[in-house]
Amino acid sequence: MLNKDFKIYIAGHRGMVGGAIWKALAKKGYSNLVGKTSAELDLRDQAQVKSFFERENPDVVVDAAARVGGILANSRYPYQFLMDNMLIQNNLIDAAHVSGCEKFIFLGSSCIYPKLAPQPLKEEYLLTSSLEPTNEWYALAKIAGVKACEAIRNQFGKDFISLMPTNLYGSHDNFDLETSHVLPAMIRKFHEAKESGDAPVTLWGSGRPKREFLHVDDLAQAVIFAMENRFEDNLYNVGTGEDLSIEELAKLIQDITGHQGKILWDDSKPDGTPRKLMDVSKMADAGWKYSIPLKDGIERTYKWFLENIQSIKEVKF
Template sequence: MDKDARIYLAGHRGLVGSAICRALEAAGCTNILTRTHAELDLTSQQAVLEFFQEEQPGYVFLAAARVGGIHANDSYPADFIRDNLQIQTNVIDAAHKAGVKKLLFLGSSCIYPKLSPQPIKEEYLLTGPLEPTNEWYAIAKIAGIKMCQAYRRQYGFDAISLMPTNLYGPGDNFDLENSHVLPALIRKFHDAKREDLERVEIWGTGTPRREFLHVDDLAAAALLLMDRYSDEAIVNVGTGEDVTIGELAATVAAVVGYGGELYFNTEMPDGTPRKLLDVSRLKELGFAPRIALQDGIAMTYAWFLNNSAQIRM
């Protein structure tokens, strides 16, 4: 990737986008194009076409998306499938029409079948039913992958797709209704410690296994793949290691300093039993994550404490 080229980062204010922005700046990229939602509505085809024709970026990181945890996905299925389909369709098509050299599309590990063999290889995509609580988001992301592949095949457009595992880090959403599990646990234990609560409720049995990647590691992988990878095959991005939700909760509680009881509400959904990515393809390209889970949680909690005014909660 030409570091002096115009680089459009869609979704620069989000968890992933802000991390990619930090990584681009650290790599010496000084011509980064960003737009807030108020400045550019990515669900508007005409607005996106006009932006690309006017700005003529050379590279695109497509990190903009409507995202959320189990509750949000299950409660707002129409919003999740509509907004994500519109955003990615508009950006990919406009990027191709404007002559963008390369586009990186950020997918999600939820694209894989609910009962996929473990660890999950990239070729397991579309081999079984999806997890029902987030299938609307997953279907939209699968459509984005297929659109990138189709534009590569028909037009020769250099579009690649990354499938990150569960992400966390600075800039995360700590809202208890709509956040993912790790930031939700940070918020719950923080509130419980402050209010001196005797116990904290955790959804599900605590037995599902999840893999977690610090968002700064994801950003490093994104820049590496933008530099070194060009193929229609998707690439998993993760650590290759997982923990149970119960183990995660105990780690978060220790980091926060909460000493009360952990109550697992088994009447609430668990989601997919296990979701561990096979990251062999990524390793072959020379990537390895640098931030261990407990260290990453401690860094995220420190950010949470230092940025209370701007945190989504």
């Protein structure tokens, strides 16, 4: 068990994931939390990150900072997705190691696994085949982060661990239609179509690919679990172990938002990976399991969306 006074630095604490982790830690009594906005600390700048670690010397680091986005954003900005994420994580990992930090939690994504890997996705499938082209730049960066943490763990014996969440959603998500992921984009599309007299909603692809979704508050609990325990291995999947088709997801969100119009599928647009179901048996064996059902989680997220609809910020590149 960590001392509740340990200094915990959460990189990306203003984002959906980092904010959820901060809130969960504070609720559990951790009082020495550190966070910096991008204006206060540019994580892409090695000198700034090094100076920050020399000043703060955190006991634990959680890397929830990343440039993220859906298929459209990944395809439009491949260089930023590769380079920004490499710079952010490399600076954090190295500065944490050099400063003597013994506990580092690196957060990645299920997209690190090959496009056509067997389902469900096991941790040992990493680097066994080609990646999904629509998000390979982000995936390549995250794979490098996983391997950097593994190298430090193997060479120096430090507790640097990588958690690979499945598709995340929840409060403070990105609802911008150009850069968001599929679930928040659907919430916004169905809501706006309902407000426009139940206009038809056009969605990308065929609707056949299957996806798994985890509420961000569940991920926050998984991060705390990893902080408070020492795992035997360096890489763990975090998810529900359950998936559904994009068409099923669309119908669920349509029902929750109250949209009564038609759903149209634009199969000229890419589907992405056919299926991404996580094998979460390693986390289960370690003692952790998710708790928020998908329908409940989407209802919570839609409620937050409605309460914050006037202040939701659109991410721009």
